[in-house]
């Protein structure tokens with residue numbers, strides 16, 4: 498029989514990332530961090546990458562399912578936005594972000610891309626995994642109150658910025 502702490506998913510146990518110090522802190526997430534989903538935080542200085550580059554450089558690249566992610570950034574009128582900056586980050590195939598996992602270098606499974614003349618971006622990676630959000634704080638009380646489980650489906654995080662356009666944060670689910 499395992500102690501309760503041993504049954505907690507690592508995404509919950511090692512959820513705190515200190516943005517100012519640029520390092521992981523080995524403690525559980527509570528309150529605001531829990532609502533944000535633990536380690537699913539943007540980096541202040543994500544790695545800039547060329548269109549088509551791999552964002553996976555850790556051991557998950559050998560284990561995971563190779564995936565090509567592509568998209569297009571348009572304004573509300575459907576006009577392509579060249580030069581838009583697409584900041585993307587994801588969990589690996591075990592549900593852990595680089596900020597939570599000592600087996601990944603910071604910046605793994607992240608990339609900062611600039612859209613081409615047609616507003617397009619694309620990159621190579623592995624399929625992310627689902628993971629549980631921390632349940633020891635406000636998010637946990639809310640989930641229990643409405644009878645919901647803590648698992649988030651596999652997804653990619655996006656933060657898209659472009660000149661004269663408000664920043665957009667988004668989570669995108671991979672197509673099956």
Ligand SMILES: [Fe+2]
Nearest residue numbers: 534537652654
């Ligand atoms: Fe996430």
